[in-house]
Amino acid sequence: MAKPEIIKSVTDILNKYMTRHHMRKTQERFKILEYVYDFDTHFDVEELYRYLKEKDFAVSKATVYNTLELLLKAGLVRKHYFNDNTAYYEKSYFNKSHDHIIVRDDEGNVEKIIEFCDPRIELIKNDLEKIMGVEIDDHDLYFYAKAKKE
Amino acid sequence: MAKPEIIKSVTDILNKYMTRHHMRKTQERFKILEYVYDFDTHFDVEELYRYLKEKDFAVSKATVYNTLELLLKAGLVRKHYFNDNTAYYEKSYFNKSHDHIIVRDDEGNVEKIIEFCDPRIELIKNDLEKIMGVEIDDHDLYFYAKAKKE
DNA sequence: ATGGATGCAAACTGTTTGCACTACT
DNA sequence: AGTAGTGCAAACAGTTTGCATCCAT
Numbered sequence: 001m002a003k004p005e006i007i008k009s010v011t012d013i014l015n016k017y018m019t020r021h022h023m024r025k026t027q028e029r030f031k032i033l034e035y036v037y038d039f040d041t042h043f044d045v046e047e048l049y050r051y052l053k054e055k056d057f058a059v060s061k062a063t064v065y066n067t068l069e070l071l072l073k074a075g076l077v078r079k080h081y082f083n084d085n086t087a088y089y090e091k092s093y094f095n096k097s098h099d100h101i102i103v104r105d106d107e108g109n110v111e112k113i114i115e116f117c118d119p120r121i122e123l124i125k126n127d128l129e130k131i132m133g134v135e136i137d138d139h140d141l142y143f144y145a146k147a148k149k150e
Numbered sequence: 151m152a153k154p155e156i157i158k159s160v161t162d163i164l165n166k167y168m169t170r171h172h173m174r175k176t177q178e179r180f181k182i183l184e185y186v187y188d189f190d191t192h193f194d195v196e197e198l199y200r201y202l203k204e205k206d207f208a209v210s211k212a213t214v215y216n217t218l219e220l221l222l223k224a225g226l227v228r229k230h231y232f233n234d235n236t237a238y239y240e241k242s243y244f245n246k247s248h249d250h251i252i253v254r255d256d257e258g259n260v261e262k263i264i265e266f267c268d269p270r271i272e273l274i275k276n277d278l279e280k281i282m283g284v285e286i287d288d289h290d291l292y293f294y295a296k297a298k299k300e
Numbered sequence: 301a302t303g304g305a306t307g308c309a310a311a312c313t314g315t316t317t318g319c320a321c322t323a324c325t
Numbered sequence: 326a327g328t329a330g331t332g333c334a335a336a337c338a339g340t341t342t343g344c345a346t347c348c349a350t
Binding site: 301302303304305306307308309310311312313314315316317318319320321322323324325 | 330338
């Protein structure tokens with residue numbers, strides 16, 4: 001269970017976002033947000049769907065998809081595509097921007113995902129904005145690795 | 151049509167790879183490789199499938215998938231996931247490693263993809279290998295941007 | 301000749317859509 | 326009351342799988 005003050009804070013952000021966009025403030029949206037914040041790592045739609053059911057707050061998959069899309073727009077989750085064609089999400093508020101090292105075993109299965117943060121990305125971003133004449137608002141950096149044999 | 155010397159060279163690489171792995175050297179594999187090298191940008195399975203048909207070298211989709219997987223393992227193509235859940239490929243030989251800026255319009259549709267190359271990635275990679283104790287063999291860096299309004 | 305590769309269609313998986321019903325405003 | 330949001334199932338898209346056939350070895 002995520003800390004109450006965090007729940008309060010993200011709920012507030014969602015609330016304001018929905019007000020600003022004239023959206024209805026449904027039970028589902030708030031509850032899903034809360035449960036999303038229980039996850040400390042990446043999860044896919046299926047996992048969240050089952051988790052909600054387990055917590056006796058069963059909703060339809062359509063609602064899970066819709067709500068995650070909303071949370072994404074509100075900046076409360078991030079969406080990633082790792083090596084398969086499934087979308088993975090993770091909470092993003094109070095969880096500063098970071099990148100991933102995807103460690104695979106010899107069969108190519110994901111063994112673990114290491115998170116890291118490197119300020120040089122920001123420098124590259126700034127230079128690219130100048131050189132390419134674009135406005136960059138996000139990035140994803142994945143390193144693909146094998147665990148070092150010892 | 152890709153330059154004959156390039157075709158020769160990549161065919162040779164594929165040939166050696168298949169020998170090394172005791173694989174059968176079928177027409178399909180060589181032909182698909184050739185046609186893959188006609189593409190100067192990213193393409194998905196569907197596009198390649200249609201292109202082959204158009205060139206009167208129709209093969210089944212299963213073969214397209216299988217062969218792309220082979221080319222991937224042989225290091226002759228790269229595979230990317232952009233914003234949707236479709237895999238995109240691009241030739242990788244004689245086409246040095248690079249990263250992407252995905253430029254979207256206001257509706258979120260991909261407007262264009264800019265390629266770039268920055269040596270600082272290599273520095274980050276080296277540091278991570280030391281710090282995290284992993285062996286990194288590849289990476290993907292995506293910047294998400296909007297075209298700058300003027 | 302043998303079995304790895306292909307072709308085709310069917311199965312599968314993740315995601316989207318359509319429509320009736322529900323409940324927020 | 327009106328309509329955005331939800332639930333459910335069916336549709337969809339990309340990918341994988343199973344099996345008969347073919348062809349590289």
